[in-house]
Amino acid sequence: MQIDMKQPILAKNDSLAAQLRARFAENHVYVLDILASPGSGKTSTILATIDALRDEFNIAVIEGDIASSVDAEKIKAQGIPAVQINTGGACHLESAMIKRAVDVLDLERLDLIIVENVGNLVCPTDFDLGENAKVMILSVPEGDDKPLKYPGVFQIAEAVILNKVDTMPVFNFDNDAFVDSVTRLNPTAPIFPLSATTGQGVAEWTSWLANEIRNA
Numbered sequence: 104m105q106i107d108m109k110q111p112i113l114a115k116n117d118s119l120a121a122q123l124r125a126r127f128a129e130n131h132v133y134v135l136d137i138l139a140s141p142g143s144g145k146t147s148t149i150l151a152t153i154d155a156l157r158d159e160f161n162i163a164v165i166e167g168d169i170a171s172s173v174d175a176e177k178i179k180a181q182g183i184p185a186v187q188i189n190t191g192g193a194c195h196l197e198s199a200m201i202k203r204a205v206d207v208l209d210l211e212r213l214d215l216i217i218v219e220n221v222g223n224l225v226c227p228t229d230f231d232l233g234e235n236a237k238v239m240i241l242s243v244p245e246g247d248d249k250p251l252k253y254p255g256v257f258q259i260a261e262a263v264i265l266n267k268v269d270t271m272p273v274f275n276f277d278n279d280a281f282v283d284s285v286t287r288l289n290p291t292a293p294i295f296p297l298s299a300t301t302g303q304g305v306a307e308w309t310s311w312l313a314n315e316i317r318n319a
Contacts, residue, residue: 116230119139120198123205123233130210133316134218138256141222144266146174149217149301151317153183155309160214160316167196167202167221172307174219180288184208198233215316224253235319238259243267247277250284257288261315262295264308269298 109135127134163184166175169191178185186198186204196218203248209214218234220227228237239260241249244267248289250257257263271278278296285294293311297304 110139113229116198119202120231120233123202125244126205126210127216127233130213131319132213132216133208133311133319134234135137136215136217136218136220136227136231136234136237137240138220138224138227138237139222140224140242140245143222143242144299145219145222145240146177148175148260148266148297149219150181151297151299151302151305152217152309152312153181153306156215157183158312159313162215162217163208163213165196165216165218165263167203167219167245169193169221173255173295190221194221194223195230196220197230201226201232224249224256228255228259233280234317238264240266241281242266243270243274243276247281247284250281250288254288257285257292260292260306262290262293262311263289266292266294266299268296269301269303273285307310 127273137145149164156162157302161294163165165186165188166180167176167188167190168174169189171188175185175187185205188200188204201218218232235302237260241263243265281293295304295311299305
């Protein structure tokens with residue numbers, strides 16, 4: 104006899120995610136779920152995104168980490184509401200965690216919630232959070248072969264960000280091979296090469312996101 108424990112967990116998660124999605128839609132809040140490895144530049148990309156969009160949209164951030172509140176404090180220092188979720192070892196966020204975070208936010212005053220998921224290229228792909236879009240961030244130092252090793256996260260992404268492109272000359276990163284791999288896995292996802300620290304390419308990424316928010 105084989106007992107599938109994953110399906111009941113996902114079914115419960117997806118049911119709550121559907122309720123969250125309806126709640127977000129009712130309040131006209133766009134929710135972005137950021138997926139990436141540790142060290143890829145999730146938080147720096149979020150900060151650059153906030154800086155580009157804060158004049159048009161009211162933004163809040165939900166930070167998911169196994170431990171600490173370092174990233175949430177960086178967001179709060181910019182005057183942006185941030186809720187920290189510590190999973191205590193879990194490798195992903197779930198819709199129940201998002202609900203608890205959302206309950207302390209004033210949705211009526213928000214246009215955009217950015218969720219920084221736990222640094223992981225596997226587990227978060229299975230869990231619907233009620234988001235409008237999942238976006239994958241890969242940094243140049245991680246290597247151009249990651250789409251081949253972790254195809255699932257690239258397949259579900261509405262867009263892919265290639266971060267730290269200013270380091271391209273230092274690393275043996277085959278950009279053509281990377282773009283080809285991503286396109287094969289997900290032909291419709293735009294790829295945004297950028298450097299969150301220098302600002303290169305940030306305007307193209309945030310222009311796309313702004314249009315997605317306006318058209319949601």
